Amino acid sequence: MQKPVSISVDIGGTNTRVALCEDGEVLTETIQRYRNAEHPALEPILDAYLANYPMVAAICIDMAGPVKDGVGTLTNLDWTIDAGALSARTGGARVAVLNDLQAQGHSVAHLSADSLLTLLPGQPAPEASVRLVVNVGTGLNAVPVHTSGALTLVPAAEAGHITLQARDALELRLLEWLCARIPSAGLEEVLSGRGLEHLHAFVCADEGAGTPLDAAGIMAAFTAGDAQAVRAARLFTSYLGRYCGDLSLTNLPFGGVYLVGGVAKHLGPHLMNLGFAEAFRDKGRFAQFMEQFPVHLVTDDYAALRGCAAHLAELQRAA
Incomplete structure (x- = not known):
């Protein structure tokens, strides 16, 4: 039986990147990139990525736009990200939504010298x-x-x-x-x-x-x-x-x-x-x-994804 997975999601102006993460680390070999212009919202992207992962434990999403009470609207894209709705869609997964700069903030303590x-x-x-x-x-x-x-x-x-x-x-x-x-x-x-x-x-x-x-x-x-x-x-x-x-x-x-x-x-x-x-x-x-x-x-081009992974790990340890 597959164990539940955790994923990081980085929504940029042009592309959205999704990756598995484990113990606060991004599994870089699992990163997939999706063109935003080819999708009406984030949900079809998550559906496509999670097709092989039926059980989801947690998701952390960073986005370019203001976030309040788990709901964010992208500045340059007509998408709304709602943590509650995404949790229900994924069978009760824990969902955190961050502003993209907050994700960068969560990453900096975990970046290597290179x-x-x-x-x-x-x-x-x-x-x-x-x-x-x-x-x-x-x-x-x-x-x-x-x-x-x-x-x-x-x-x-x-x-x-x-x-x-x-x-x-x-x-x-x-x-x-x-x-x-x-x-x-x-x-x-x-x-x-x-x-x-x-x-x-x-x-x-x-x-x-x-x-x-x-x-x-x-x-x-x-x-x-x-x-x-x-x-x-x-x-x-x-x-x-x-x-x-x-x-x-x-x-x-x-x-x-x-x-x-x-x-x-x-x-x-x-x-x-x-x-x-x-x-x-x-x-x-x-x-x-x-x-x-x-x-x-x-x-590091993956810093925001790493920040999401680090934030999820902290939330899971604190639960």
Whole structure:
């Protein structure tokens, strides 16, 4: 008789990935990928994956969108994920629904060294120290990761929409240019995929020359050494370093700051040359204090799935 299985589900903007997990680990050989555009909802995907697994013990799903009381609606997809309905559909399985950034938060304590690119080494800290996950991709968000006994606590947040501020004449021109186009612009309007596009368009306008590019075009131009693309990347990095530094002073993540998301992954290897460390530590008399916080770029494509698996294992141990 087959034993009940546990599965992790990672719903992205284009694809959904499903995998078996056991004792907090993803069984990577079981990962299957499904195109969202070919399915009207998550349920047919789960039906297809679970066809060979009639008994389901637990499911953890992460999704890009707000989650409340076990129900979430995806930001860029007309799907609603309801933990209660999915539990009933799978014969009473335990179902947990997380925001995608929460899943990343549950993963970071379980990532191996080869899943990380260390940007700033920081200083050694106890295993239970607070961590901070910063997502820079289609949008911007950040969450602290706390440990309480055997449980990992990752509160939901919408930290990408805090007020965009200016510290010098250049940033004031940027703020005025952006607010003329997007009233009440938040920090996400400069730290995201579209944020990089906004910065490049501003550089073109500020210099009175050049053609604004999309994010892929900016990265290609940056790689080729184009001066305007490099200037936009430096502005981006300055804001990112400051943002991570501000949140580090708020949360004291002695366990490390972890950068995730598509834009962070593309720019990550260049951040140190673009001034990230200087912006991160630009805190006046607290500059030396900032040197305690390690900063890592997460390079593991399965981190969200691993976070779901780790969360399920904790829930099952606590039951």
